[in-house]
Amino acid sequence: MRKLRTKRAIIATALALAAVLGAGGWAADTQTALTGPPPGSAAWTADTAIGLRLPDPATTTPAQVAAFFAGLTPTQQEALAARHPLVVGNLDGAPVRLRYHANTLALTAERDRELARTTGPALTPQDHQAARTRVERYRTLLDGGRQILAFDPRGRGEVAEVFGDLATAPRTAVIVPGSDIDLLTFDRATEPYGTPAGMARALRQATDGRTAVIAWAGYTTPVGVGVDAATEDLARAGADRLTRLLDGLAVSTSPQAPATVFCHSYGSVVCGLARPTPARASALVVLGSPGMGIGSAADLDPGVPLWATARNDSDWIGDVPNVRFLGLGHGADPTDPGFGARPLPSTGSHGHTGYFAPGTASLAAYAAIALGLGR
Template sequence: MAPTGATGEREGSVRGRGGLRQRLFRTALVALLTAAVALPLSAATPSRIPAPLPAALPAPLTPAAVTTAYRANRENAAEAARMAAAHGDLSRAAADRALASPSRHLLHFDARGTGQATEVFGDLAHATRVAVLVPGSDTTLDTYARFHAAAESLHRRLARDHPRTRTAVVAWLGYRTPATISTTVLTPGRAGQAAPRLRAFIRELHTLTAPGPAAVSLLCHSYGTVVCARTAPTLTGLGVTDIALVGSPGTGADSAAALHTSARVWAARGADDWIADVPHLDAGLFGTTVGFGADPVSPAFGARVFAAGPGGHSDYFTPGSVSLANLARIVLGDPTEVTRA
């Protein structure tokens, strides 16, 4: 048995390392923010690719007008592709052209700047369960294909596992995401801007399913978990039953209870996800909060932690993965079937 003093020394050493880690974190943040002032990052500047105004849609959007919205947004995406091609941006033109395909169901589309899109997979009007995917950093129209693939993968899994359950998946790129290499990804600013947009969409979704509102699950990835956390307290009465936080850097909340939601709060992190190395701290710098605090997969946070397998930061929706299977079970309202970590 160690002498009494030895325990105190070890505890002091742990506290010392924690203090050092926090000081290093603050120093790194100050350096990054200072560099951002002196050398603005190109990723922080919106794209100047010419694009049409969004299509004029009925407001509020009704179930009867959904098909009209799909057609109008596809036509808008085709026009955006022509304008981008004429501007010489063949990459954006190709991305817009893909979204203009007759097979795509765009509830909303805006090609201006880095772009926004809300895409539906499945029969939204008759769905009884809807999953809304909220993406993280570096998700734009130029990188949209990978977000589309994630939503499509989930939709196929749901259809395979429970073909008799009427489900739909929505890929919601409804905000300007931060760049991964930028100061904005370290602060809640973009999440604060996104939260009222996400709430407005969930409210719209609440009226678009028939014969009654569907049960909605928010599946939030990376910086998208910060967006969902900011939105969670405002979603009362809008049918959100579950909020899943995957690959989260932290949410800005100290605990699941601090999200002030009646929805079940889930969290997961793949074994090879680099986000585990991000310090779960926050600090006040230059009039804003930098960092997102508590780790959602820690026992102290209080979320329902589920297994995500060996995957990395971009692998949560990989076909055949443990994480995808569990996310599908969450959407289907089968909490007892979810594999816990």
């Protein structure tokens, strides 16, 4: 009997891998997760200009960061942001407005650096084009007073943007995206509701502006559908970053309740592995989920309700078997009644990225949950 179960598990894993290959095409280039403190942290910790020891970003909690900045004058805060924009702009627990300012400085500096690369004589035409692409991305992020909560130019780049006012909104929400999201794809005109920025805009509008929403592309996502998407290494690294983000929001903002976290596709694995507590999240909502890396809703904190969106018929994620074996797959389907999640409708949605589209039953349900009206 045990041999039979093992054989079935191996077959199921093979089928899952075949479905992955057929659904999106194999992505051979595996990604290395960005982990650890922000860029520039060594210079930050060595800085003694204000006569105080600066908190080590690698070991200091967001609560400790908040306490440190609370003891500084506005002039001291601004001086640190000017000297270390990439650290201050990514430091969970630092004042939100100061982070916006620091990231504006960091984006401006990176734009100027990439602008010089567009004509660099030692670079290839491909390098010049890549630099022009980044210059344009930085230009759009600097336009119109956008509120950039995090920005890291390393690798494919990471970014987080706030829609609304975190200081005054009674409720907050966080969008955690899935594969293929990074600095360049975080916000795009084509397929807008498949990006964290597009999802955030739609959710904020659906709540009539009563929710501040964070579009969070703050972890290294898989590229395409392949080994990274079928395993949990990137999700584990992302879960650590998500936990720190939520801890930072708890001490740097003052809404009526912790954030509601919306987890799309591979992002639902990140959320499952993060297992947020009631101090960090009011609820988890998964959509287009391949599994959460857990056995059932019982593996999560019972104080954080889990909602699972019914999968629409045109969502290709339904072709991926819900298995977990030898490090492949993400386990049980959260939409299965036996999983224990609260069901949400998806009427009117289409495809893997259509759940936040205006007019869908799913978006209406998300707005109610974000506002604390879900039961």
